[in-house]
Amino acid sequence: MLAQEGEQHVWVDESWLRRELARASPVPDWEQKYESMLAYARSKGWVRERPLAIRAHIVWRD
Numbered sequence: 001m002l003a004q005e006g007e008q009h010v011w012v013d014e015s016w017l018r019r020e021l022a023r024a025s026p027v028p029d030w031e032q033k034y035e036s037m038l039a040y041a042r043s044k045g046w047v048r049e050r051p052l053a054i055r056a057h058i059v060w061r062d
Helices: 014-024 030-043
Strands: 003-005 009-013 053-057
Touching: 009 014, 014 030, 014 053, 030 053
Parallel strands: none
Antiparallel strands: 003 009, 009 053
């Protein structure tokens, strides 16, 4: 995580997320799906470029 934004969002370092997915994903085409997700997030304004980060929603549990 790079930074929390309010109570409901965090900015996640893109390189960390990509590394973790590469390590953990059993899906052969995960990279293609990841790039699609990144493009969608970018179209919604949920990506910032420097440093490259993706905005994620936090779900708090009681």
